Structures are given as C-alpha cells and as structure tokens.
Amino acid sequence: MTPAQKIEILQQLIQIPSVNAHEAEVADYLASLFAPYPQAKVERLTYAPGRDNLVVTIGDPTGPLLGLAGHMDVVAPGDETAWHHAPFGGEIVGDQLFGRGASDMKSGLAAITIAMLEALEQHQPLAGGVRLLATVGEETGEYGAAQLTDAGYADHLAGLVIAEPSGLDQVVYTARGVIDYKVVSTGKGVHSASPELGVNAITNLMKFYNAVGPMMAQHTQVDPVLGGLLHNVDLISGGEQVNSIPAHAELMANMRTIPAYPNQMLYDELEGLVAKLNQEPGVDLELTYSFPEEAIPGDPQAPLVQLAKQISDQVCGHDTQIVGSGGANDGAEFLRGKGDFTSIEIGPGSNTSHQPDEYISLAAYLQAIDFYEAFVPAFFQSTVVTH
Structure with missing residues (x-):
C-alpha cells in the first residue's frame, strides 16, 4: 500500500x-x-x-x-x-x-x-x-x-x-477511572409566601452538596503517577420561578478515580450519604450513575x-x-x-x-x-x- x-x-x-x-x-x-x-x-x-x-x-x-x-x-x-x-x-x-x-x-x-x-x-x-x-x-x-x-x-x-x-x-x-453521577431532589412546590406548606427541593439538594465535598476530601491517598481522587460538582439546576418553592432540583458531578479507591467503595459512600439524608423529614433524594469506569x-x-x-x-x-x-x-x-x-x-x-x-x-x-x-x-x- x-x-x-x-x-x-x-x-x-x-x-x-x-x-x-x-x-x-x-x-x-x-x-x-x-x-x-x-x-x-x-x-x-x-x-x-x-x-x-x-x-x-x-x-x-x-x-x-x-x-x-x-x-x-x-x-x-x-x-x-x-x-x-x-x-x-x-x-x-x-x-x-x-x-x-x-x-x-x-x-x-x-x-x-x-x-x-x-x-x-x-x-x-x-x-x-x-x-x-x-x-x-x-x-x-x-x-x-x-x-x-x-x-x-x-x-x-x-x-x-x-x-x-x-x-x-x-x-x-x-x-484514571470515572464516575459521573446525578442526584435528583424531589420536593413540594407551593407559593413562596407559604413555605411551610411545601418542601424546598433546592434546600434538600444542598444538604447533599454540602456533605459530599468534605466526605470525598477525606480520601487523601495520592497515586504517584495519576495523582489524587478528583470530585467536582459541575451542574446544578432547580426551581421554576422566583416566587415559588421549588419542587425539583438536581446536580451532576464528575469523579476521576485512582486505583487506591475502587468505584464500588465510592458507590457505597455516595449511596450511604443519600440514604442517611433521606431519613430526614421531607428529604427525597435519588442517586443515579452514567457509564462509570474503573x-x-x-x-x-x-x-x-x-x-x-x-x-x-x-x-x-x-x-x-x-x-x-x-x-x-x-x-x-x-x-x-x-x-x-x-x-x-x-x-x-x-x-x-x-x-x-x-x-x-x-x-x-x-x-x-x-x-x-x-x-x-x-x-x-x-x-x-x-x-
């Protein structure tokens, strides 16, 4: 040829x-x-x-x-x-x-x-x-x-x-491996003048957001070639209009993993956090993954x-x-x-x-x-x- x-x-x-x-x-x-x-x-x-x-x-x-x-x-x-x-x-x-x-x-x-x-x-x-x-x-x-x-x-x-x-x-x-995940928060939408009648999906989503960062930051082991575990929340959306309590909110995050932290270990931690938060009154979080790789x-x-x-x-x-x-x-x-x-x-x-x-x-x-x-x-x- x-x-x-x-x-x-x-x-x-x-x-x-x-x-x-x-x-x-x-x-x-x-x-x-x-x-x-x-x-x-x-x-x-x-x-x-x-x-x-x-x-x-x-x-x-x-x-x-x-x-x-x-x-x-x-x-x-x-x-x-x-x-x-x-x-x-x-x-x-x-x-x-x-x-x-x-x-x-x-x-x-x-x-x-x-x-x-x-x-x-x-x-x-x-x-x-x-x-x-x-x-x-x-x-x-x-x-x-x-x-x-x-x-x-x-x-x-x-x-x-x-x-x-x-x-x-x-x-x-x-x-590196990768884990892309999504957390969806479901609440109850009402007029913002009566927030006690609803459930703020954004507030509940932020409970996850505020907890997951410190949880992942505890993984401090560094691979000599690949570096450390990376975790970034890259997308957040929620709400419909400024005078309504939001009934829906979601975030998406990307993780870049290293061999020291197998994906299953990280799944267990994420799922455990969601399960713990879902025990709180009014909290309804759902976690899903898309095409994770070891x-x-x-x-x-x-x-x-x-x-x-x-x-x-x-x-x-x-x-x-x-x-x-x-x-x-x-x-x-x-x-x-x-x-x-x-x-x-x-x-x-x-x-x-x-x-x-x-x-x-x-x-x-x-x-x-x-x-x-x-x-x-x-x-x-x-x-x-x-x-």
Whole structure:
C-alpha cells in the first residue's frame, strides 16, 4: 500500500461524520477494506440502529491473541465558524490533515487497520491472532467496548493496544477511572409566601452538596503517577420561578478515580450519604450513575509496556516515556474480559483533540503504521504473552 493510499483511507474516515452516532458508516467502510481477504473474519455487533461495533480477526487462531482497539465515534465539531478547515473535509495543508477525529482517534484507528491489511496483503505469517476491536460510543461512555466485552470478544487476549492519541513518544500504562453521577431532589412546590406548606427541593439538594465535598476530601491517598481522587460538582439546576418553592432540583458531578479507591467503595459512600439524608423529614433524594469506569492500575515494567517502548524507540528514534493518563479509555471495559492481560495506549495524535481545526501530522500518522507493523511480529516473537 502506498503512502497516498494510506492517507486516502484516513481522509475517507474523517469524511464520515460519526458524531456520537452513525458509527455503522465507519464500520461499513472498514469492513469493505477487508472484503478482498476471505481469511479475515469480519463480525459486527449492533449497539443501536446505525451504531455497529466491528470486530476483525486475522492470523493463527491457535496462537496468542493480540487486541488492537480504537473507537469510531467523534465529538461534535461545535461552532463550525471557529474552524478554518471543514470539520469533515479531510483537507491536507502541508504535513497536516485537518478534520474532526484526525487526532482523536481516526488516525490511530486507520493506522491499526492498515497494519492488519498490509499483513494480509503481504501474506505475512503470524504466530498468533490479531483482533481489531472498533467500538461505538467511547466519547460518551465506552458502551461499545462494554458490549463487546460482555459478548466475549476480549476474553483471553494476550495483550491489548489501544491506539488513542498518546503520541508515539508515550506509552500509557495506567489511567484514571470515572464516575459521573446525578442526584435528583424531589420536593413540594407551593407559593413562596407559604413555605411551610411545601418542601424546598433546592434546600434538600444542598444538604447533599454540602456533605459530599468534605466526605470525598477525606480520601487523601495520592497515586504517584495519576495523582489524587478528583470530585467536582459541575451542574446544578432547580426551581421554576422566583416566587415559588421549588419542587425539583438536581446536580451532576464528575469523579476521576485512582486505583487506591475502587468505584464500588465510592458507590457505597455516595449511596450511604443519600440514604442517611433521606431519613430526614421531607428529604427525597435519588442517586443515579452514567457509564462509570474503573481506574486501570497497570505496571510500568509489564512486558507489553516495555516492548511498546522498545519498538517505538527503534521506529521513531526517540526516548519513549512510560506515563499515566488522567482520562478514561475503552481499556477499562475490555479488562473485564476473561483472562489476565495488559492494556496500553499508544497512538498518533496532536494537542488539538476536541478543538477546532483538529489535525494530525501525516508524518506521525505514517510512522504510527510503521510502529504497529513492527510491534505485531515482535509481540509474537517475545515473551510478552501473559495469559
């Protein structure tokens, strides 16, 4: 495959506006690339109409299985007048290819796809299997990865590489988890001249707000790579008009967790606080979660981590750093699969993810393909297999 063909594949992906939906169009295009190769096993798992996960498996099914993962959704472009290049145009200026998802993470998705396609094209013998896991909904909760994991596609992997935009000079081996939660307070609305006849939902919600901050602040343990537990109340709403006692109020909060504090421990604390407050007269609080993810502990000395550093050093000619990530990723879901394996992130990217005029360096993109093509056989030749 020529460099121009590799770039065209990325352009085609960018031109599919898979904004928090429509991933099936991306899956269609990727599946079409594997159509000439009957030895590639192509499977789809539908999450919702127009939202298909894609799984492609190649190589020797009797050997260890390496997972290569990427998500097909992108965030919305936002105010398109802030863009100098069409967000879904795939325009190239010099060494830069512009478009939503160019960095996060269609360049990584294209690179791992092309590495597999070239292995097929060149009839490269593999001492194991390689599985592409292309997911829906990563940007809004990793629910495509969750669905694939529940269906068994991550079972007994020997290792997992997620092509998120770490930059090829960094291997991410540990990551924060996330808990997004909502607390809804239900009261009784009356005229504000007679507050004793009603129940102020905002007042009761503030009881939770005033208690949860100090409760979470007691968790003072600091991870040497990820830092401490983060808890932020980011949205509060309530009431209807200024002369009415509010019957409804709610808040939403975001937590970034670390391995020292498993999510279940934090659920227990939040639920215990709500239960305690609900014992007070008139208090009616309801707690719900949306797409929580566990933190990924990781080991910087794990064979997969060290191999990725070694190959990146060789291919890219730099000193690759072994680091942690403050953001959650699909690995948190895939690691629920049966077996014991290491998950890492390494992929091409720029510092423009989720921003106007998002771009990827074409040199970095092509270098990422070289990295994955060198990494796959090295993985099978090494002693990395951990299952």
